[in-house]
Amino acid sequence: MRFGKIEENEKIIKFNLELKCNNCEKKVPGGMKTGEKYFQTEEYFAQLNEFKKTYLCGVCRDKKRTDN
Numbered sequence: 001m002r003f004g005k006i007e008e009n010e011k012i013i014k015f016n017l018e019l020k021c022n023n024c025e026k027k028v029p030g031g032m033k034t035g036e037k038y039f040q041t042e043e044y045f046a047q048l049n050e051f052k053k054t055y056l057c058g059v060c061r062d063k064k065r066t067d068n
């Protein structure tokens with residue numbers, strides 16, 4: 001999954017997140033990638049928090065889409 005900013009020709013950092021669905025609480029391993037300059041900046045951590053807070057697994061995301 002692409003995360004944050006990746007500039008053209010920038011080195012890509014790959015990292016893993018332990019994600020938890022905010023609806024069914026299922027744990028999902030997340031293979032993420034981002035740009036070297038963006039990785040572990042203040043903005044990166046802020047966005048990561050936000051991302052974790054709103055994360056839904058594939059099943060719940062589909063369900064939400066159908067409900068709407």
Ligand SMILES: [Zn+2]
Binds near residue numbers: 021022056057060
């Ligand atoms: Zn879920």
